[in-house]
Amino acid sequence: MSSLIQIGELSERAGVSHRTIHYYERLGLVQPAEREGAGYRYYDETALKRLEKIAALKRLGLNLDEIAAVLPLYFADATGIKGKEKVVEILKVQLAKAETQLHELTAFKRDLEGNIARMEELIAQAQRG
C-alpha cells in the first residue's frame, strides 16, 4: 500500500510547517509523489525521510543549498548521478568541514563538562558554607 498522505499529515509527522514544505519544494528538496487536478499534494514515505534527513543536516550546520547538493546521494542510485567529479568535490569539502567540526565539537564538549563540574562544585560549596 503506497498510502499517500497530504501535506497536513506530512508536516505534522516531520515537525515542520506546510509552508516550509512548500518552500523546500521550490528549492527542489522535496516533491509530492503526485498532484491531482485540484492541485492538492500527495506524498509518499520517502518525502518524510527526506524531511528528516534535511533536518538532521541542518542541525549539522549545512544550509539548504548544501543540503540540496548532498541529499540526492541518500535517495538516488549513485550510478545515475550526473557530474560525479563535481559531486565528489562538494563531498570532500563537506568532509573537511565535518572533520574540523568534530574536533571543535569534542573540545567544546570537554569545556562544557569542565565548566559544569566547576560550577556545581562552587554551588555545593556555597550551600555548605
Next chain:
Amino acid sequence: MSSLIQIGELSERAGVSHRTIHYYERLGLVQPAEREGAGYRYYDETALKRLEKIAALKRLGLNLDEIAAVLPLYFADATGIKGKEKVVEILKVQLAKAETQLHELTAFKRDLEGNIARMEELIAQAQRG
C-alpha cells in the same frame, strides 16, 4: 606591554569586519579595553581571543544569543558568576545538544566517506570502460 590595537588590526587578525565587531559590541560580546576622547576603540589580546571563540562556537551552530550565554565562562572568574544554577542549566542543555551533534556528525562523516568512495569507484570505472 599591554600593547593595545585598533579595530582595523583586530578585525584583520580575527578575520571579521569592523562592522561585525561593532555589532558584537552592541550585543555585549566584545568590548574595547579603552576608548579615548575621540571615540577610537583600543583592544587588548582578550578581545582577539573572544572573537576567535565566538567564531568557533558559531561554527558549532550556536547563535549569538547562545554564545553570549556561555562566553563569559571562558573569560570570567567562575566564582564571580551570578546565577550559577541557571548557568549550569544552560550548559547542560548545550552539552546535550553537543552530544547529539557529535553522533549525527560522526554518522554524517561515515556517509560522506562511503559516498566519496562509491563515487570515485564509479568515476574510475567510467574511465576504464
Next chain:
DNA sequence: ATGTAACCTGACGTTAGCTTTAGATTGTGG
C-alpha cells in the same frame, strides 16, 4: 597644513529561511 588612511555613527539594504496574511478553492461529515 594638507592629503589620505583609519576611524566614527546612523540609517538603510541584503540574504536565508521561513511565517503571516488574504482570499479563493476543494473535500467531507452530519
Next chain:
DNA sequence: CCACAATCTAAAGCTAACGTCAGGTTACAT
C-alpha cells in the same frame, strides 16, 4: 447540501547577522 476544515497561491512581513552608504572626525607622514 452545506458548514467547515484542509488545501491552494501570491505577496508581504519577519529575524538574525551582518554589509553598504553617506557624511563627518582624527591621526600621521610629507
